[in-house]
Amino acid sequence: MEAIECDLMIVGSGMAGMAASLFAGQRRIDTVQVGVTGEIQFASGLLDLLGVHPITAGSAVQNPWEGIRQLAKTRPNHPYARLPLGTIRTAMETVVEFLNQAGLPYFRCADRNLRMVTPVGTVKPTYAVPETMAAGVRALEEKWQTLLVDFHGFKGYSALQIKETLRREWPGLRTLRIPFPGLAGDLYAERMAMALHRPENRRQLAESIAEGLGGCRAVGVPAVLGLYRPQEVAAELGDRIGVSVFEIPTMPPGVTGLRLRQTFEERLPDMGIRTWYQQKVSSVRRLADGRFRFELDNTISAKTVVANSAVLASGRFFGRGLTADRSGIRESLFGLPVVQPSSRDQWHHRDLLNPSGHPINRAGVEVDSHFRPLGRNGAPAFSNLTAAGSILAHQDWIREKCGSGLAIATAYGAVQQAISICAAKKKQPPVVG
Numbered sequence: 001m002e003a004i005e006c007d008l009m010i011v012g013s014g015m016a017g018m019a020a021s022l023f024a025g026q027r028r029i030d031t032v033q034v035g036v037t038g039e040i041q042f043a044s045g046l047l048d049l050l051g052v053h054p055i056t057a058g059s060a061v062q063n064p065w066e067g068i069r070q071l072a073k074t075r076p077n078h079p080y081a082r083l084p085l086g087t088i089r090t091a092m093e094t095v096v097e098f099l100n101q102a103g104l105p106y107f108r109c110a111d112r113n114l115r116m117v118t119p120v121g122t123v124k125p126t127y128a129v130p131e132t133m134a135a136g137v138r139a140l141e142e143k144w145q146t147l148l149v150d151f152h153g154f155k156g157y158s159a160l161q162i163k164e165t166l167r168r169e170w171p172g173l174r175t176l177r178i179p180f181p182g183l184a185g186d187l188y189a190e191r192m193a194m195a196l197h198r199p200e201n202r203r204q205l206a207e208s209i210a211e212g213l214g215g216c217r218a219v220g221v222p223a224v225l226g227l228y229r230p231q232e233v234a235a236e237l238g239d240r241i242g243v244s245v246f247e248i249p250t251m252p253p254g255v256t257g258l259r260l261r262q263t264f265e266e267r268l269p270d271m272g273i274r275t276w277y278q279q280k281v282s283s284v285r286r287l288a289d290g291r292f293r294f295e296l297d298n299t300i301s302a303k304t305v306v307a308n309s310a311v312l313a314s315g316r317f318f319g320r321g322l323t324a325d326r327s328g329i330r331e332s333l334f335g336l337p338v339v340q341p342s343s344r345d346q347w348h349h350r351d352l353l354n355p356s357g358h359p360i361n362r363a364g365v366e367v368d369s370h371f372r373p374l375g376r377n378g379a380p381a382f383s384n385l386t387a388a389g390s391i392l393a394h395q396d397w398i399r400e401k402c403g404s405g406l407a408i409a410t411a412y413g414a415v416q417q418a419i420s421i422c423a424a425k426k427k428q429p430p431v432v433g
C-alpha cells in the first residue's frame with residue numbers, strides 16, 4: 001500500500017485539532033488531519049478563554065487577559081503560561097475571524113468576559129458567544145423584561161427552571177411553553193433545527209410566540225434556530241415578532257457544537273487541508289529518517305501517512321487521547337509519559353465538590369516551551385512532535401472554564417513549532433545516494 005506523504009499530521013478533530021488545521025492551512029503547510037468526532041460535537045458553542053480563577057475561590061474572571069496574566073504567575077506550569085499573552089490574542093482573533101467569515105459569527109467585548117445564561121439557569125462567564133446569543137447577554141445585563149420559551153416534548157430544557165434559578169438576579173422573566181411547529185412527540189435539537197429551515201415552520205413559531213409576548217422586550221429560545229446560518233433565522237423571527245430573539249444553549253448533544261464542527265469540516269479542505277474525519281490512527285512508528293509513519297484504520301479501508309512532523313490533539317478520556325486502568329493513566333498513541341498522581345487512590349478527593357478539583361483532572365502530557373511532549377528523561381520525546389488541547393497536563397479546563405481558549409491557544413503554539421520544523425527541513429540539503 002502506497003503511503004501518503006505530508007509535512008504535518010494533525011491527530012484529532014476536536015477544537016484543538018480544528019484550530020491547528022486552520023493555523024496550518026493559513027500558512028499553507030501541507031497537512032493531513034485525522035480524527036473521530038471529539039468533544040466539540042457536544043459543546044455549547046460558547047468560546048471560553050478563562051472564566052474562573054482561582055478555582056479554589058470560584059472567582060468569576062471579569063477580564064480574561066488579566067486573569068491569564070495572574071494564572072501564569074500563580075501556576076507557571078499551566079499551558080497558558082507557555083505562551084505570551086499577545087500570541088493567545090492572535091490565536092483567538094484568528095479563530096473568531098475565521099468563524100465570522102465562514103457564516104458562524106461570534107460576539108465578544110475585547111477585554112471583558114460576557115455573562116451568558118446556561119440551560120440550567122446559572123450564569124457563565126465566557127469570552128465569545130455565537131451572534132444568536134448576543135441579545136441574551138445584553139438582556140441579562142440590562143435586566144430587560146424577557147419571555148423565555150420552551151416546547152412540549154423537548155426534554156432537558158425548562159424555561160421555568162431557568163426563570164426560577166435566576167429569580168433574584170433577573171426578576172423580569174416570564175415563561176411560555178408551546179408546541180413546536182411541524183414536529184410532534186419527543187423533540188430532539190437537531191431535528192428541530194432542521195425543521196426551522198422551512199419558512200412555514202418559522203412563520204408558525206413566530207405567530208405562537210407573538211401571541212404570548214405580553215410587554216416583553218426580548219425572547220429567549222433554546223438553541224435550535226437552524227443548523228446553518230442561525231443568525232438569519234433569529235433575525236427573521238425577531239422581525240416577525242417585533243423584539244430581539246436570542247438563543248440559550250441546550251444540554252448536550254445540541255446543535256451548537258454541530259454548527260462549529262460543520263463549519264470547520266466544510267472550510268478546512270478549501271484551505272488545502274487533507275481531512276479524513278471518522279478515521280482513527282491505530283498505530284505510529286518513527287522511521288530511521290525521523291519522520292512518523294501513521295497507520296489509519298476504518299472498516300472500509302486502511303491508509304498510511306508518512307509525516308515530517310505531527311501535532312497530537314487527541315484529547316483526554318472522552319477523545320481517547322488518554323486511557324486509564326487500575327495501574328494508571330496512559331497516552332494512547334505514542335506511549336508518552338503522563339503526569340499523574342502517584343497512586344490511584346489519589347486521583348480524586350473524598351469530597352466530590354472539592355473546590356480545588358480532583359487531581360486526575362490535571363493529569364496529562366507535559367510539554368516544553370515549544371509544546372513538545374517530554375519523554376521520561378525530561379527532554380523532548382521527539383523533536384518533531386508537539387501536543388495541544390485538553391491532553392496537556394496542569395490544567396483543569398472544566399473548572400477553569402477555558403476549554404476552547406486553551407485548545408485554540410495551545411494549537412497555535414504547537415503549529416508555530418511545527419512550522420519552524422518544516423522550514424528547517426526545507427533548508428537541509430537533499431540526501432544523495
Ligand SMILES: Cc1cc2nc3c(=O)[nH]c(=O)nc-3n(C[C@H](O)[C@H](O)[C@H](O)COP(=O)(O)OP(=O)(O)OC[C@H]3O[C@@H](n4cnc5c(N)ncnc54)[C@H](O)[C@@H]3O)c2cc1C
Pocket residue numbers: 011012013014015016017034035036037038039040041042043044045046047048049252279280281282313314315316318319320321333388389390391402403404405407
Ligand atoms: C459537553 C461539553 C460542553 C462543552 N462546552 C464548552 C463551552 O461551552 N465552551 C468551551 O470553550 N468549551 C466547551 N467544551 C470543551 C471543548 O469542546 C473541548 O472539549 C475542549 O476544548 C478540548 O478539545 P480537544 O480538541 O483538546 O479534545 P477533544 O474535543 O476531546 O478532541 C480530541 C480528538 O482526538 C481524536 N482522537 C483521539 N485519538 C485518536 C486517534 N488515535 N486517531 C484519530 N483521532 C483520535 C478524537 O476522536 C477527537 O476528535 C465542552 C465540552 C463538552 C464535552
